[in-house]
Amino acid sequence: MQEKPELDFPRPLTTVDVVIFAIRSDALQVLLVQRPKAESEPFPGAWALPGGFVDIAGDRDLEACAVRRLKAKTGVVSPYLEQLGSWGSATRDPRGWSATHAYFALLPEHTAGGALAGDAQWFAVEGEKVRPKLAFDHAEILQAAVLRLRNKVEYTSLPAYLMPQEFTLPELQRTYEIVLDRPLEKSAFRTRMLAADLIEPVAKMRKGPNRPAQLYRLKKAKAPVFFTRTFNPPG
Amino acid sequence: MQEKPELDFPRPLTTVDVVIFAIRSDALQVLLVQRPKAESEPFPGAWALPGGFVDIAGDRDLEACAVRRLKAKTGVVSPYLEQLGSWGSATRDPRGWSATHAYFALLPEHTAGGALAGDAQWFAVEGEKVRPKLAFDHAEILQAAVLRLRNKVEYTSLPAYLMPQEFTLPELQRTYEIVLDRPLEKSAFRTRMLAADLIEPVAKMRKGPNRPAQLYRLKKAKAPVFFTRTFNPPG
DNA sequence: CGAATAGTGTCTATTAGACATTATGAG
DNA sequence: CTCATAATGTCTAATAGACACTATTCG
Numbered sequence: 001m002q003e004k005p006e007l008d009f010p011r012p013l014t015t016v017d018v019v020i021f022a023i024r025s026d027a028l029q030v031l032l033v034q035r036p037k038a039e040s041e042p043f044p045g046a047w048a049l050p051g052g053f054v055d056i057a058g059d060r061d062l063e064a065c066a067v068r069r070l071k072a073k074t075g076v077v078s079p080y081l082e083q084l085g086s087w088g089s090a091t092r093d094p095r096g097w098s099a100t101h102a103y104f105a106l107l108p109e110h111t112a113g114g115a116l117a118g119d120a121q122w123f124a125v126e127g128e129k130v131r132p133k134l135a136f137d138h139a140e141i142l143q144a145a146v147l148r149l150r151n152k153v154e155y156t157s158l159p160a161y162l163m164p165q166e167f168t169l170p171e172l173q174r175t176y177e178i179v180l181d182r183p184l185e186k187s188a189f190r191t192r193m194l195a196a197d198l199i200e201p202v203a204k205m206r207k208g209p210n211r212p213a214q215l216y217r218l219k220k221a222k223a224p225v226f227f228t229r230t231f232n233p234p235g
Numbered sequence: 236m237q238e239k240p241e242l243d244f245p246r247p248l249t250t251v252d253v254v255i256f257a258i259r260s261d262a263l264q265v266l267l268v269q270r271p272k273a274e275s276e277p278f279p280g281a282w283a284l285p286g287g288f289v290d291i292a293g294d295r296d297l298e299a300c301a302v303r304r305l306k307a308k309t310g311v312v313s314p315y316l317e318q319l320g321s322w323g324s325a326t327r328d329p330r331g332w333s334a335t336h337a338y339f340a341l342l343p344e345h346t347a348g349g350a351l352a353g354d355a356q357w358f359a360v361e362g363e364k365v366r367p368k369l370a371f372d373h374a375e376i377l378q379a380a381v382l383r384l385r386n387k388v389e390y391t392s393l394p395a396y397l398m399p400q401e402f403t404l405p406e407l408q409r410t411y412e413i414v415l416d417r418p419l420e421k422s423a424f425r426t427r428m429l430a431a432d433l434i435e436p437v438a439k440m441r442k443g444p445n446r447p448a449q450l451y452r453l454k455k456a457k458a459p460v461f462f463t464r465t466f467n468p469p470g
Numbered sequence: 471c472g473a474a475t476a477g478t479g480t481c482t483a484t485t486a487g488a489c490a491t492t493a494t495g496a497g
Numbered sequence: 498c499t500c501a502t503a504a505t506g507t508c509t510a511a512t513a514g515a516c517a518c519t520a521t522t523c524g
């Protein structure tokens with residue numbers, strides 16, 4: 001028997017990873033970073049989700065660590081950020097038992113091009129995957145993030161966080177359709193959005209080669225709105 | 236510069252905690268364990284969620300660790316188990332930077348009384364809280380679990396996992412009502428449940444002092460069913 | 471004017487809520 | 498029979514889907 005409980009048993013490695021989404025080129029894209037090419041590193045040269053070890057001296061909590069990682073790769077300070085889940089096992093990292101805390105972030109299109117880190121690059125999401133083979137179990141984490149995003153888009157206003165400050169209803173609908181990968185009915189879409197007390201018109205129109213569209217902006221400090229139905233009736 | 240990346244920087248403590256729910260005495264209850272009373276322990280004698288450090292030698296992954304904790308306290312091997320989220324910060328554990336991976340489990344009533352550990356006890360959930368003051372940030376984790384459970388009960392079949400093998404529709408409705416803490420319409424409830432292809436009648440009736448009720452059981456290997464609407468229209 | 475997109479209206483289908491009505495067993 | 502609860506039926510309200518129709522700009 002010892003007076004103090006023993007705490008120097010081996011501990012898992014602890015990391016935070018962030019799945020960063022944005023709409024770019026009319027498609028859902030995700031930001032990946034290339035791992036260092038040194039052979040001493042796991043998965044040298046492979047693409048991976050932005051993230052890394054928790055710094056117990058510098059990170060106050062898990063979310064602060066996620067915010068730090070996000071800012072380092074994109075320059076963006078406060079986008080929509082939600083915890084996705086955690087993945088931990090003896091085998092997911094060749095360096096030993098490790099657990100990662102995964103977050104997902106939604107970036108407005110105009111911020112997504114800004115202060116990108118040199119090792120970072122946008123990739124189109126195809127299905128729930130991305131072209132390159134990902135390091136660690138990041139393909140699985142990405143798939144979970146895409147499924148969660150799609151699912152929540154059915155009954156929440158999350159896509160509003162992917163829009164620029166001012167946008168038209170057809171543009172918002174297009175964002176929904178890109179994420180869901182399926183067309184929505186214009187009429188039902190407009191009714192839902194306008195009834196949600198989520199957006200307000202600004203005194204401007206989007207001019208184009210045809211009929212101009214009303215511009216809207218998010219109401220101030222808007223938490224995501226939850227609807228009581230999904231878009232589609234049961235299949 | 237070194238050949239191998241450095242891995243011996245300080246690591247957070249890593250734990251798994253499980254919020255275990257069951258219906259007992261016509262109420263939603265949660266299983267808590269009392270912490271050891273030694274003054275060298277954090278929160279001596281306080282009630283806490285079942286859980287503890289990940290054993291990197293014995294636990295294959297996080298879920299295996301959660302299953303181990305659950306079995307140790309209840310004897311139950313495979314209930315409904317879902318990841319809830321993770322909580323990590325410099326301050327949540329006086330022993331140092333720590334992160335916990337939280338799960339929540341739903342136990343059928345008849346298994347909830349069985350092989351309880353000596354330090355474990357059931358407590359009624361009142362609101363999103365429990366009477367005793369909980370150790371660490373476990374009150375916050377419990378609150379998140381209750382809110383998540385309530386929210387999902389609005390549009391899923393999760394309460395089915397709180398039922399015994401055979402049950403009547405009024406009994407299932409009562410379980411929904413206990414979790415939601417609000418009455419539901421019998422007619423709409425029955426329509427939804429019977430349309431869900433979730434349960435099947437068995438050739439028995441529940442006898443009572445009045446009209447007997449049809450007994451049902453869960454269809455085999457049933458994943459939770461998701462409905463496209465919540466129970467209530469928007470408030 | 472025509473082309474194209476924005477925006478509205480009409481009709482149907484689904485399903486929840488409210489609540490009335492019928493069914494079945496015990497005593 | 499009465500009582501209690503199970504089970505069903507009827508009507509309304511809300512909202513999604515389908516799709517037709519009108520509105521407004523450019524060229």
